[in-house]
Amino acid sequence: MAKPADAAPDRDTLLEIYRRTVLINRTDERFRALIKSGQLAIAYYSPRGQEVLSAALMTALRPDDYLVTTYRGVHDQLAKGVPVRELWAEYAGRATGTCKGKGGPMHITHPKTGVMVTTGIVGSGLPIANGLALSSQVRGDGRVTVCCFGDGASNIGAFHESLNMASVWKLPVIFVCQNNGYAESTRYADGTSAATIADRGVSYAMRAVTVDGNDPALMHAAAREAVALARAGEGPTLIEAKTFRFMGHYFGDPSAYIPKAEMEAAVAADPVPAFRARLIELQVSETQLAAMEAAIEAELEAAVAYALESPFPDAAEIRRDVFKAELAA
Template sequence: MHIEKEKLIEMYRTMVRIREFEERVSKEFAAGNIPGFVHIYTGEEAVATGVCANLRKDDYITSTHRGHGHLIAKGGRTDLMMAELYGRRTGYCRGKGGSMHIADTELGILGANGIVGGGINIAGGAALSAQMRGTNQAVVCFLGDGASNRGTFHEGVNMAACWNLPVVYVIENNLYAEKTRITDTARVTNLADRATAYGIPDVTVDGNDVTAVYEAIHEAISRARQGKGPTLVECKTYRWHGHFEGDRQTYKPKEEAEAWKKKDPVPAFRKKLIETGVFTQADAERIHQMIADEIENAVKFARESPLPAPEETLEDVYA
């Protein structure tokens, strides 16, 4: 499938933006600058990027506890995200949500989610809304391998299938649900096989290959917009960091982590773009510099932003 040059470059920029943001968040967290806890998306950039490159601004996504990558790929601003992680008033949620609840409804981002599998039915509802309003909008529901074991997965996918809702379920199978291997908690090798139980198509794709993800989702989104209902897409990938920052990851075999790091999606895509003449090494370096500056400014913005006034706690409960 042909993908426009501009789109490929934009996808690369997004992958780098996610990587730089996440690695910086990891550092800021370790330095004690970010309260609470954070879940880092490094290693899975090709999924969010390949998926969201298919979406219009008015399409919706629901995200997960490991949501920063999804939000950035859907167009979320890194300065407002960083300010939220810092608990500042200028953050996406005015400091009320933090890492797990960042949302931007203008961009169709219906929130990261602190509950594993919590977004699945919300995605179905947004898809129902799009169908009833006749807007031709599509919805992507990101979920992890662990969430595919939730009851909400069964209820949500089944109902969306019954109603032909315009939603694509993207399972990011990074092999671990928190600290438990998916092979210990599921008997199927491909989680996408579960689609058969709902009478919908399934696709299993290399989640570290951004163009493969893009193509798989392209087909699924186009089915959704044509009123043909949901698709279940499994992207096989790997979580480089722990479940949370500070997780000692005693459960991961060293060789496994090393093998996956060799499949790093960012340099793999860069290599492919240089080899196919989409851009040069110098272009790639310019992108890295631009993103590095952006993330530096995001941190500066967060640090210089005011904290919320304590009594703002009482606002935003009711409309």
């Protein structure tokens, strides 16, 4: 068995997790502002509230490890390292985007940083993640595949089939359920029979843990341990990371189905300012944090300008990258 990870990440790792957290947080803020002002017309599913989870998780990975994520995936994509400019250009449907503007927000792919699939079909990422992990097992390349999905996705048949198969074949895959308590407007307990998502791992003889996804140290430790096991050939882990989404299911969702007290409690425990306060307690200086935040905001401004100034794809592109003949041409 691989050695369990130490609980606390070192200071540099914590700072890197914070950097990714801020990048996600500010990007999300900009997306919502641009959509609201009419400068961007896209379907958008905000990960506000889930930033720390993703930043802590991806910091435990190698750049060449694979990621499969969902429509609510901008936090995962940024934390995994997709270049900010190309990411923005793709969300805006421009020819300079990661998929030449032909994927859009629901289909971000960037193999150079391991982002292999983003899908809007709930639960469909898990079997694909198994396929990626199987390819690594066969090639012996030591890569690990992380598959992110929501609590609602754990009620889809493909989730159960995939956990079973991954366990039987001891695949180097980590299933990360970002449990934000809701699937569209359905509360967890109204649609999910198991007390915890981790309980579902038991049926498949899979190592499964529940962790506070909003705690950078705990989330990072859980991810590191799962990565070490997967790389050592010890098979898959199911991580249930508890979190909350502040902005409803889709951009513009009034979230009337979330009780006011529940929302207020979540906002009071907002993981982003809590993380910043923790760094200050650890004697990281205000100046250092402010400089980091300013650098991210400058990079972001440049990326937004780059995306909005980039052209839309040419109509002649429509068939390219679809059929083999066009690929070869």
